[in-house]
Amino acid sequence: xxxxxxxxxxxxxxxxxxxxxxxxxxxxxxxxxxxxxxxxxxxxxxxxxxxxxxxxxxxxxxxxxxxxxxxxxxxxxxxxxxxxxxxxxxxxxxxxxxxxxxxxxxxxxxxx
Amino acid sequence: xxxxxxxxxxxxxxxxxxxxxxxxxxxxxxxxxxxxxxxxxxxxxxxxxxxxxxxxxxxxxxxxxxxxxxxxxxxxxxxxxxxxxxxxxxxxxxxxxxxxxxxxxxxxxxxxxxx
Numbered sequence: 128x129x130x131x132x133x134x135x136x137x138x139x140x141x142x143x144x145x146x147x148x149x150x151x152x153x154x155x156x157x158x159x160x161x162x163x164x165x166x167x168x169x170x171x172x173x174x175x176x177x178x179x180x181x182x183x184x185x186x187x188x189x190x191x192x193x194x195x196x197x198x199x200x201x202x203x204x205x206x207x208x209x210x211x212x213x214x215x216x217x218x219x220x221x222x223x224x225x226x227x228x229x230x231x232x233x234x235x236x237x238x239x
Numbered sequence: 240x241x242x243x244x245x246x247x248x249x250x251x252x253x254x255x256x257x258x259x260x261x262x263x264x265x266x267x268x269x270x271x272x273x274x275x276x277x278x279x280x281x282x283x284x285x286x287x288x289x290x291x292x293x294x295x296x297x298x299x300x301x302x303x304x305x306x307x308x309x310x311x312x313x314x315x316x317x318x319x320x321x322x323x324x325x326x327x328x329x330x331x332x333x334x335x336x337x338x339x340x341x342x343x344x345x346x347x348x349x350x351x352x353x354x
Contacts, residue, residue: 160342169347170282170330215282217343225270225287225295227343232281 132230133216139236146203148233150216151196157219159192160227161201164213173201173214178221208239241265243346245331251352252321260316260349262331271314272332272343273306275299282330288314321353 133150158177162170176183176192183190189202213234217227244263252258264271273285286296288306303319328348334341
């Protein structure tokens with residue numbers, strides 16, 4: 128079955144540095160979405176990238192998608208302490224399903 | 240910005256009791272979902288709902304779970320007889336369209352603690 132895995136599981140950086148998180152999945156997808164979750168809070172949608180797209184930007188976020196390697200990366204540039212959260216990728220498969228399959232998440236800690 | 244709202248934010252219930260979690264999806268959205276996240280684990284799909292019926296459900300969504308859209312705005316998840324293992328954060332979500340390529344917006348979640 129399809130499974131998303133992020134790496135690293137945890138990442139600690141200083142404010143101003145860039146943070147890169149990776150996501151791998153197993154089956155063909157329609158699109159991939161990245162979400163942020165502050166501790167104990169809801170999932171905030173960050174960006175959606177379609178299977179025919181290779182790169183997408185939104186503010187300080189840059190997402191890439193490599194369907195041949197079944198992987199995606201999320202880059203946060205010039206990180207801030209407020210970026211501290213868990214980041215999840217979520218995919219929907221081409222098998223006509225409604226559901227998103229979430230990865231295990233990367234816990235990002237940004238120190239001031 | 241429109242958002243998905245959920246109530247209650249936290250509920251403690253005794254094992255065996257019925258629980259209803261409520262959600263108000265974004266107003267022009269047609270597809271509704273429930274997901275759950277057991278503490279420290281992945282977010283898991285429970286059920287999707289469109290046109291007043293379940294369109295897909297996971298193996299987690301057994302007979303003790305049900306969903307309903309009782310009026311034009313609310314979307315509810317009922318757990319008939321709660322078990323300890325139902326303790327989790329339950330997220331409601333909605334999207335304009337289902338299937339491919341649509342952003343799914345999540346609410347803040349309802350923490351359910353079964354004691």
